[in-house]
Amino acid sequence: MAQLIKARQCVSRYQVDLLRYANRFVWLKNRRMKEWKAQQTKSVISLNRWSAEGKEFLEWLYRMQLDWATRTSEQRSTCPDEVEKSLWLRKVLEEVNDIAFLIYRPVLLTQSAAVQLDSLIITNDMIWCVKPLTGEAGSVFQEISGRKWKKIVGGGEQEVLNPLISLNRTRTIVSSFLKNHGIDIKIVSAAYAPESFIEFVHEEADVSFIDCRTEREWFGTVSEHSLLLKRTQIDVAEALLDHFETIASPRFQNV
Secondary structure (H helix, E strand, O other), X not given: OOEEEEEOOOOOHHHHOHXXXXXXXXXXXXXXXXXXXXXXXXXXXXXXHHHXXXXXXXXXXXXXXXXHOOEOOOEEOOOOHHHHOOHHHHHHHHHOOOOOEEEEOOEEEOOOXXXXXXXXXXXXXXXXXXXXXXXXXXXXXXXXXOXXXXXXXXXXXXXXXXXXXXXXXXXXXHHHHHHHOOOOOEEEEEEXXXXXXXXXXXXXXXXXXXXXXXXXXXXXXXXXXXXXXXXXXXXXXXXXXXXXXXXXXEOOXXX
16 A cells, blocks of 8 residues: 555645654554454455455555544644545555555645645656546546547536646646756656546657556556665655645644
């Protein structure tokens, strides 16, 4: 399970000590997994029960992620509904390897303004800028122009903004920010439609179009670049975390 190190403008424990909590997450996950498996082997259970227990384990792990991404020992933030209910976020977290860092729609404080970014996945040698495309199961996304796409579902069509507009913007801003901090890392983009199909789009360098047919392969690719925690990955995450906007309040109010 990838690590959610920042969600929107919520305070995060990873901002306090990235390396400590990154290592602690892996340790806690492995320990709880070992305890869970040991408990299962003590009794004979049905396949349905095994599946249910596995879902409970993932639910516990996800809730821990949200807790770490919204509070520290001294501060707390309200977890936005969009984070709680984001199916694509949860899917990516569950399917990608532990060493990947996921940042959900952060606001970067630049010298000129506060800038809303697309979500980011930081691996040991690459950053993925990710733009989800929300559509009903079986819906189709197609390119119309450089500015517009259309979503086709149930015989109807709906125009949506071309996801590459915000992806290119995010990529440019992050690239410039890291360059100013002396950090060199490859940055790529992905338009991600977990429930839908993406068709008839122009291929672009360092841009991937991920849909329900190709997401498994994509998860594998991202995970292959997340096997070992490297210095560059830490430098990238720490630099960004230090410059993301955070809105929080004290956990304990004086009475």
